[in-house]
Amino acid sequence: MTSEREYLDAYDPRAFPATAVTVDVVALTIRDGRLHVLLIERGEHPYAGRKALPGGFVREETLDDAARRELAEETGLTPEQDAMRRVHLEQLGTFGDPCRDPRMRVVSVAYLAFAPSLPDPRSGGDAAAASWFPVDEVSGLAFDHDEILSAGLERARSKLEYTPLATAFVGSEFTVAELRAVYSAVWGEDLHAGNFHRKVLSVPGFVESTGATTERGGERGGPRARLYRAGDARLLHPALLRPASEDDVR
Amino acid sequence: MTSEREYLDAYDPRAFPATAVTVDVVALTIRDGRLHVLLIERGEHPYAGRKALPGGFVREETLDDAARRELAEETGLTPEQDAMRRVHLEQLGTFGDPCRDPRMRVVSVAYLAFAPSLPDPRSGGDAAAASWFPVDEVSGLAFDHDEILSAGLERARSKLEYTPLATAFVGSEFTVAELRAVYSAVWGEDLHAGNFHRKVLSVPGFVESTGATTERGGERGGPRARLYRAGDARLLHPALLRPASEDDVR
DNA sequence: AAAATAGTGTCTGTAAGACAATATCTG
DNA sequence: CAGATATTGTCTTACAGACACTATTTT
Numbered sequence A, B: 001m002t003s004e005r006e007y008l009d010a011y012d013p014r015a016f017p018a019t020a021v022t023v024d025v026v027a028l029t030i031r032d033g034r035l036h037v038l039l040i041e042r043g044e045h046p047y048a049g050r051k052a053l054p055g056g057f058v059r060e061e062t063l064d065d066a067a068r069r070e071l072a073e074e075t076g077l078t079p080e081q082d083a084m085r086r087v088h089l090e091q092l093g094t095f096g097d098p099c100r101d102p103r104m105r106v107v108s109v110a111y112l113a114f115a116p117s118l119p120d121p122r123s124g125g126d127a128a129a130a131s132w133f134p135v136d137e138v139s140g141l142a143f144d145h146d147e148i149l150s151a152g153l154e155r156a157r158s159k160l161e162y163t164p165l166a167t168a169f170v171g172s173e174f175t176v177a178e179l180r181a182v183y184s185a186v187w188g189e190d191l192h193a194g195n196f197h198r199k200v201l202s203v204p205g206f207v208e209s210t211g212a213t214t215e216r217g218g219e220r221g222g223p224r225a226r227l228y229r230a231g232d233a234r235l236l237h238p239a240l241l242r243p244a245s246e247d248d249v250r
Numbered sequence C: 001a002a003a004a005t006a007g008t009g010t011c012t013g014t015a016a017g018a019c020a021a022t023a024t025c026t027g
Numbered sequence D: 001c002a003g004a005t006a007t008t009g010t011c012t013t014a015c016a017g018a019c020a021c022t023a024t025t026t027t
Helices: A002-010 A063-075 A147-164 A167-168 A177-187 A195-203 B002-010 B062-077 B145-162 B165-169 B178-186 B193-202
Strands: A020-031 A034-041 A055-057 A090-093 A108-112 A128-134 A206-215 A227-231 B021-029 B034-041 B054-057 B087-097 B106-114 B132-136 B207-213 B226-231
Touching: A002 A147, A020 A063, A020 A147, A020 A167, A020 A177, A034 A055, A034 A147, A034 A177, A034 B193, A055 A063, A063 A108, A090 B087, A108 A147, A108 A167, A108 A195, A108 B106, A147 A167, A147 A177, A147 B034, A167 A177, A177 A195, A177 B178, A177 B193, A227 B165, B021 B062, B021 B145, B021 B165, B034 B145, B054 B062, B054 B145, B062 B087, B087 B145, B106 B145, B106 B165, B145 B165, B145 B193, B165 B178, B178 B193
Parallel strands: A020 A108, B021 B106
Antiparallel strands: A020 A034, A020 A055, A034 A128, A090 A108, A206 A227, B021 B034, B021 B054, B034 B132, B087 B106, B207 B226
């Protein structure tokens, strides 16, 4: 029955109401120890003047490619550039309430990106008016983008627990303290340095030593830290669980 | 730049290539201790004669409503019926490769459904030719539905670890052994009865006792089991982790 | 009686979190 | 030197998995 309907409609692709498919990207990075999200300012209706997630229509390409392309465009990079290669991109969810866009039916596939510190798009010449904002100061986004951003943040917090994706926020070589700063920024709470250190090193495949150390100690003192690179684990076993709040139980 | 493009396109919704948006549902249930998935048989091209996930076009409704409607149609129930209310439904992911449907660009939002044993759709009169198949015997589905099913199974396995959703597969009152059968079926491995029992009862809010017991012991002997209902936890703390395989590390 | 199952008790190894201690830098 | 930080050590508590045991029920 359904298959018949699908079949018939297929011969007149415009017989059903037009639906636009877009991608929107929640791109996260850490700057100055705080979690930032990439936003553009809308110039046109609807929501003119409001901030919004970068995004656009899907072309003759996969959804993943569309998201990567949009992110590259807004950051002023090309999809092939080295900085883009280090970006972790994953599908977040799809938002398609009939009235989420007042103009027409728009189904948006949201993506989540974890990026190491990228060049500021403002300096990027051709780039759009996109820039990074601290996530805890963001609200009142256009469309349902507040909701999409929330979903992205919760996904990011959760992903840090059981995947090594925190390494996507730092350079290719990093210290345990830098990794801890990522967790602190994303989870929004301080972590005990000693316990965090031991835990990170105890998870097989999370990080591997480079043998080298930083050139200098910390800004405010302290010994040089050892340098690590990302290991080959895809999942963290055992996981790095964040302190459980009482949101667990309803 | 993007916003301008969005704005202009909005005034001529048919200026961009038509894209169809559908929902496909991976509906899972347990029958005879084995995990089953709901499939239809396609009567028309493409993939005529092949099995496929139930699904169809999204109408003037939310994506969630579309998925619920499709599932109800294929199972011969109405969305308001009691059996449907007990179904857990969540978005799984969106699949939109340009050539996944040879007819035209179709972006499909996949949903995952956890259902207690539902009436067999064959007996449902008007219902389509949908029926339940053991997941481990399923392959060669139409379109990219093998991939969607795999994603659904992996999500289901993972969800059992840290949410109480196993209770969505059993009746409103159940024994610990029934719950264990759900975990065994979804994870595909036997679990130690004693340890499982203690663990389930130790997680706050997972299950709560009804005070009653089953009327009879097991088919092949054994004492009557105590009955429980689902508790108020939304997450399991601590989680019920499945035995780690070596898929963890690449 | 025999077999199966529900539920509990015990023991061991691992891991998390709270501190504490030490060594090494920067200003 | 004072203060900050990296890294390691210790101790306590919690939990997972292996195994054993008892009680209850069906055939």
